[in-house]
Amino acid sequence: MIRFDNVSKVYPKQTRPALRDVSLEVEKGEFVFLVGSSGSGKSTFLRLVLREERASHGQVHVLGKDLARLSNWKVPHMRRQLGTVFQDFRLLPNKTVAENVAFAQEVIGKSRGEIRKSVPQVLELVGLGGKEDRMPGELSGGEQQRVAIARAFVNRPKLLIADEPTGNLDPQTSVGIMKLLDRINRTGTTVVMATHDQNIVDQMRKRVIELEKGRLVRDQARGVYGYQH
Amino acid sequence: MRAQFVLSEIGVGLRRNLTMTFAVVVSVALSLALFGGSLLMSDQVNTMKGFWYDKVNVSIFLCNKSDAESDPACATGAVTEEQKQQIKSDLQKMPVVDTVTYESQDEAYKHYKEQFGDSPLASSLTPDQMQESYRIKLKDPEKYQVIATAFNGRDGVQSVQDQKETLDNLFKLLEGMNWAARAVMALMLVVALMLIVNTVRVSAFSRRRETGIMRLVGASGFYIQAPFIMEAAVAGLIGGAVACAFLVTARYFLIDHGLALADQLELINFIGWDAVLTKLPLILATSLLMPALAAFFALRKYLKV
Numbered sequence: 318m319i320r321f322d323n324v325s326k327v328y329p330k331q332t333r334p335a336l337r338d339v340s341l342e343v344e345k346g347e348f349v350f351l352v353g354s355s356g357s358g359k360s361t362f363l364r365l366v367l368r369e370e371r372a373s374h375g376q377v378h379v380l381g382k383d384l385a386r387l388s389n390w391k392v393p394h395m396r397r398q399l400g401t402v403f404q405d406f407r408l409l410p411n412k413t414v415a416e417n418v419a420f421a422q423e424v425i426g427k428s429r430g431e432i433r434k435s436v437p438q439v440l441e442l443v444g445l446g447g448k449e450d451r452m453p454g455e456l457s458g459g460e461q462q463r464v465a466i467a468r469a470f471v472n473r474p475k476l477l478i479a480d481e482p483t484g485n486l487d488p489q490t491s492v493g494i495m496k497l498l499d500r501i502n503r504t505g506t507t508v509v510m511a512t513h514d515q516n517i518v519d520q521m522r523k524r525v526i527e528l529e530k531g532r533l534v535r536d537q538a539r540g541v542y543g544y545q546h
Numbered sequence: 547m548r549a550q551f552v553l554s555e556i557g558v559g560l561r562r563n564l565t566m567t568f569a570v571v572v573s574v575a576l577s578l579a580l581f582g583g584s585l586l587m588s589d590q591v592n593t594m595k596g597f598w599y600d601k602v603n604v605s606i607f608l609c610n611k612s613d614a615e616s617d618p619a620c621a622t623g624a625v626t627e628e629q630k631q632q633i634k635s636d637l638q639k640m641p642v643v644d645t646v647t648y649e650s651q652d653e654a655y656k657h658y659k660e661q662f663g664d665s666p667l668a669s670s671l672t673p674d675q676m677q678e679s680y681r682i683k684l685k686d687p688e689k690y691q692v693i694a695t696a697f698n699g700r701d702g703v704q705s706v707q708d709q710k711e712t713l714d715n716l717f718k719l720l721e722g723m724n725w726a727a728r729a730v731m732a733l734m735l736v737v738a739l740m741l742i743v744n745t746v747r748v749s750a751f752s753r754r755r756e757t758g759i760m761r762l763v764g765a766s767g768f769y770i771q772a773p774f775i776m777e778a779a780v781a782g783l784i785g786g787a788v789a790c791a792f793l794v795t796a797r798y799f800l801i802d803h804g805l806a807l808a809d810q811l812e813l814i815n816f817i818g819w820d821a822v823l824t825k826l827p828l829i830l831a832t833s834l835l836m837p838a839l840a841a842f843f844a845l846r847k848y849l850k851v
Contacts (some may be wrong), residue, residue, distance in 0.1 A: 333739035367762075390767065397764030407759055468763070 318476055318507045319343040319366055326361050326373035326531075333359040334373070337531040343509060345475075347503045350518050351511040352542060353528035359511040361468035362528065363480055366390055366509070367399065374453035380475060397425055400469030400477040400506075406461045408453040414440065414464050421468045433473055443467045443497055459490035463497065470501055477501060479510040483517060491517060515542040555773040555782060559749050566745040567781050570837070573741050574785025577734035578833055579792045582825050584727045586793070589606065589821045591720050594712075597815045599687040602709040606633065606697050609704045610651070613677070617704060625678065625702035633680060633697065640696070642689040643682055651676045735836075738785075742778050742837045743844040750774055750845060771845050779834050779840035786833020790826045797822045817819040 326336040336358045343349050351359050364370045365377050370385045377384045380398055408417050411444060415436050422432045440446055443463040453461055462482055469477060483491035495517055502508045525540030560567050609620035637646045653675035662668045690708040697703050760770050801807050801816045
């Protein structure tokens with residue numbers, strides 16, 4: 318699903334690399350936590366997977382494709398097989414819940430019939446059945462994140478990238494979101510989630526990858542947060 | 547891609563920065579009206595050239611008695627019958643010459659009276675003060691120089707005059723004005739392009755949230771850019787339509803009605819409607835493609851994948 322071979326990333330005009338010689342592999346169907354303090358390279362890792370950035374050294378493979386060799390115009394097709402969820406939800410405030418989810422299908426040219434069928438389905442899955450016509454502003458944080466997850470999942474991606482999806486949510490709501498991500502994982506979708514949330518990592522007992530100052534310092538199956546700074 | 551979705555995005559974008567859209571429409575309209583105007587001006591000059599060059603002559607003025615006393619070119623005295631015959635036969639032998647007509651002193655006097663009959667100078671004039679002349683129509687009006695070198699300075703010839711030269715001054719003036727119009731047009735075009743680039747960037751910036759999400763869910767670059775490009779194209783097309791309307795009204799009021807130059811200046815044949823109408827598709831196409839291209843290049847930096 319994801320393979321990093323000796324990947325380093327140095328941003329222009331910076332001497333210290335954001336990632337140093339990272340090698341790892343994420344298999345199909347895995348659930349992986351990415352932990353580390355701010356500036357440890359988590360975001361860079363995710364940006365490389367999404368090919369918002371290119372690696373300075375080494376090779377990044379996502380879904381079996383070498384991203385360095387992927388031409389720009391093929392990137393959108395690669396991203397259609399990924400779902401992304403962010404801390405700040407990134408919903409369109411002037412569109413309804415259903416329209417926000419449908420947006421992900423409209424922009425890749427799905428037919429209206431398909432959209433009409435799949436949107437209610439996925440909203441039901443994330444537990445927002447009956448809230449199709451609400452505006453994002455009327456929803457709680459947890460509900461907004463569920464809309465974002467519905468949007469990320471509506472095209473049935475093989476890989477779901479979540480960048481601190483519970484960062485803005487209270488612990489109880491976070492648990493609900495984690496249950497949802499776990500359910501999505503059980504459908505066969507690989508999930509990579511960057512997080513600071515110790516409780517969640519400790520409870521879920523999934524694989525934990527820890528970055529520190531750009532280096533991979535821990536890769537542990539069924540791990541705990543363990544990061545104490 | 548669903549057309550309705552794209553169209554609604556364009557509508558939203560155009561309305562969102564209405565003042566900028568308006569500025570684009572006006573600047574495109576003005577620059578393209580000037581563009582069309584200068585094209586039509588060139589056409590007008592060309593039709594006038596064709597019309598007038600057919601009518602102009604080269605004149606060889608012959609010396610009369612009073613010239614013989616005052617003009618150094620006529621130092622050998624007034625033209626003799628022999629010299630006249632010689633000039634005529636020489637002219638008829640020249641391949642560039644189409645026709646030769648002779649104008650006697652009496653005819654010259656008559657023509658002068660017709661043209662300037664009321665002036666005090668005309669009443670004091672007598673026929674023997676007028677000049678005899680040969681009026682030559684050339685096969686190619688540009689070949690004036692051949693006649694000039696052959697007959698200037700010959701005994702009995704006072705001067706060789708080309709009426710075309712007088713016209714050429716007028717055409718030079720018209721063409722000069724046309725170049726000035728083109729310079730203004732180029733400037734307006736640059737202004738229009740910069741406005742379009744700026745408008746598209748503002749539009750892209752105000753919708754960066756949407757475009758960011760579009761990128762995330764894997765919309766293609768074209769799909770993300772299309773609404774912005776079409777926005778610019780629609781604004782440009784409106785401007786082009788305004789420019790077309792302006793040209794048509796200008797033709798209507800300047801030439802046919804209103805100012806009615808066609809009635810007042812009967813000596814000038816004006817360009818027809820066909821000349822105006824054939825320019826319109828060119829203007830519309832420019833108004834559509836130019837802003838679209840400008841938008842495309844403006845977005846390359848802003849909407850990378």
